Amino acid sequence: MVKDYIITFENVTKWYPLYNVFSQGFKSFILNFKNSLQNLKKKKVVLNNISFSLEKGECLGILGRNGAGKSTLLGLIAGVLHPNKGKVKVKGKVLPLLELGAGFHPELTGRENIFLNATLLGMTKNKIKERIDDIIKFSELEDYIDQPLRTYSSGMITRLAFSISIFIDSDIILLDEILAVGDFRFQEKSFEKILELKEQGKTIIFVSHNPADIKKLCSKALWLENGKIKMFGNVEQVLESYVEML
Amino acid sequence: MKKNIINYYSLRYIWDLIVILTLKEIKVKYKRNLLGFFWSILNPLLLTLVFIIAFKGVLKIHINNYLLFLITGLFPWQWVTNVILSAPNILLSNASIIKKIKFPYEILPLALTLSEGIHFLLSLLVLIIIGLFYNLKPSINWLWGIPLLLLAQGILIYGLALIISSINLFFRDLERIVQVFMTMLFYLTPILYDIKHIPQKYIIFFALNPFFGIIYEWRTLLLKGYLDIKIYILYLLYSLLIFIVGLKIFRKLSKKFAEAL
Numbered sequence: 367m368v369k370d371y372i373i374t375f376e377n378v379t380k381w382y383p384l385y386n387v388f389s390q391g392f393k394s395f396i397l398n399f400k401n402s403l404q405n406l407k408k409k410k411v412v413l414n415n416i417s418f419s420l421e422k423g424e425c426l427g428i429l430g431r432n433g434a435g436k437s438t439l440l441g442l443i444a445g446v447l448h449p450n451k452g453k454v455k456v457k458g459k460v461l462p463l464l465e466l467g468a469g470f471h472p473e474l475t476g477r478e479n480i481f482l483n484a485t486l487l488g489m490t491k492n493k494i495k496e497r498i499d500d501i502i503k504f505s506e507l508e509d510y511i512d513q514p515l516r517t518y519s520s521g522m523i524t525r526l527a528f529s530i531s532i533f534i535d536s537d538i539i540l541l542d543e544i545l546a547v548g549d550f551r552f553q554e555k556s557f558e559k560i561l562e563l564k565e566q567g568k569t570i571i572f573v574s575h576n577p578a579d580i581k582k583l584c585s586k587a588l589w590l591e592n593g594k595i596k597m598f599g600n601v602e603q604v605l606e607s608y609v610e611m612l
Numbered sequence: 613m614k615k616n617i618i619n620y621y622s623l624r625y626i627w628d629l630i631v632i633l634t635l636k637e638i639k640v641k642y643k644r645n646l647l648g649f650f651w652s653i654l655n656p657l658l659l660t661l662v663f664i665i666a667f668k669g670v671l672k673i674h675i676n677n678y679l680l681f682l683i684t685g686l687f688p689w690q691w692v693t694n695v696i697l698s699a700p701n702i703l704l705s706n707a708s709i710i711k712k713i714k715f716p717y718e719i720l721p722l723a724l725t726l727s728e729g730i731h732f733l734l735s736l737l738v739l740i741i742i743g744l745f746y747n748l749k750p751s752i753n754w755l756w757g758i759p760l761l762l763l764a765q766g767i768l769i770y771g772l773a774l775i776i777s778s779i780n781l782f783f784r785d786l787e788r789i790v791q792v793f794m795t796m797l798f799y800l801t802p803i804l805y806d807i808k809h810i811p812q813k814y815i816i817f818f819a820l821n822p823f824f825g826i827i828y829e830w831r832t833l834l835l836k837g838y839l840d841i842k843i844y845i846l847y848l849l850y851s852l853l854i855f856i857v858g859l860k861i862f863r864k865l866s867k868k869f870a871e872a873l
């Protein structure tokens with residue numbers, strides 16, 4: 367029987383140009399003409415012929431050192447990056463959890479920022495209106511919601527961002543080292559909420575440096591090294607080898 | 613490509629996104645200070661004053677009612693510069709979301725064009741009020757002429773904003789080039805002078821400037837109360853062409869936005 371995969375990577379290769387004549391400016395290009403010409407051809411292969419697939423409702427933890435290509439992998443799933451070779455198939459709506467303050471404007475109020483951010487994440491105005499009270503309630507920012515965002519602390523902004531995200535319709539949630547922010551109590555609350563979303567059958571991709579968090583949340587794990595999948599499978603097995611390596 | 617976008621996102625959603633991003637631009641522009649609108653009207657008015665001193669007072673140029681003549685060119689031009697000079701940064705300043713979220717990025721330069729367009733519409737009101745003190749005669753033709761010109765100019769500005777915003781990500785020198793180019797274009801567009809001052813044998817080169825016809829039409833419509841339909845259609849088609857080319861370039865480059873930022 368063919369399984370119903372929600373995410374499939376087929377022989378995916380992704381590279382970045384090492385040097386970009388245009389964005390570096392013409393002046394430096396002309397000044398280092400000889401080097402520049404050689405650098406032009408160079409590229410950095412970040413993911414090298416990678417294949418794996420994930421079923422709906424699974425939670426995948428992604429491991430690997432800095433620069434291993436974890437964020438690149440997430441970008442490919444989100445559809446903001448495109449593979450140079452191979453195919454990425456994603457069925458369903460992807461929700462990337464944003465880093466601190468992304469998509470917010472400091473001059474707008476908390477409420478205005480909810481509308482702005484939720485629209486960017488794919489919701490229509492009517493849907494947002496239906497849910498805005500729940501969003502504000504979860505964020506515990508009732509007293510500040512009509513103040514401009516520049517008066518918020520970074521903890522408050524994190525709370526607002528997280529609260530918006532969890533009320534967005536989605537099938538796949540991407541968490542890129544995102545839960546390590548905000549105050550401890552809200553971190554706990556967020557983690558609970560993510561577990562709840564997982565129970566509801568959402569697929570979650572979770573990048574974290576903390577093996578314990580991955581173990582708590584994920585059923586599977588993928589370990590990236592030198593552009594290849596070093597290991598992929600059951601979370602306990604992968605974590606065991608990973609921790610040994612460290 | 614267009615079809616894809618409509619299928620992928622509902623029209624309702626696209627509309628909501630346009631409205632919210634346009635409102636954001638407007639709010640941000642005027643929120644910082646209550647006098648925001650006042651200041652941005654003051655800018656073309658001060659320019660007007662300077663040009664009156666320079667051209668009427670010093671150079672003794674022969675144009676009747678030079679103040680009215682100037683503001684009917686400078687105000688529409690203000691919409692152009694406000695958008696074009698911000699265009700190189702519109703994607704850069706949204707880097708954090710473009711790197712993470714897939715959404716129709718075309719709407720970012722559109723929101724900029726629309727918000728500045730709304731600002732222009734308000735300044736047009738100020739222009740007309742000032743004009744009334746200087747013998748400006750309102751015309752019934754304004755009712756259809758103004759929307760038509762807004763449309764053509766909006767399409768043209770949006771097309772250029774698409775080109776500039778996307779190419780600037782890969783070729784960061786463009787911002788500087790655009791600044792110089794806009795100053796040159798300002799003097800090559802009949803804003804300070806009239807079309808009839810341009811020597812006949814050069815007029816064809818001046819007319820290649822897509823803003824040539826639009827500024828000319830604004831002035832004839834506001835000062836003389838009519839719109840030259842032939843010229844209008846010609847420059848509308850020109851604007852559409854630039855818009856289509858702009859959309860093609862933007863969409864082609866948009867696949868690489870996230871990694872170029």
Ligand SMILES: Nc1ncnc2c1ncn2[C@@H]1O[C@H](COP(=O)(O)OP(=O)(O)O)[C@@H](O)[C@H]1O
Pocket residue numbers: 382383410412430431432433434435436437438439870871872873
């Ligand atoms: N937009 C980009 N342009 C060029 N190189 C990039 C870009 N994004 C990431 N890289 C490089 O690709 C490698 C992988 O980056 P990334 O996916 O962010 O790794 P991780 O998230 O695992 O730390 C790094 O060496 C990084 O320098």
Ligand SMILES: [Mg+2]
Pocket residue numbers: 436437438542
């Ligand atoms: Mg990363």
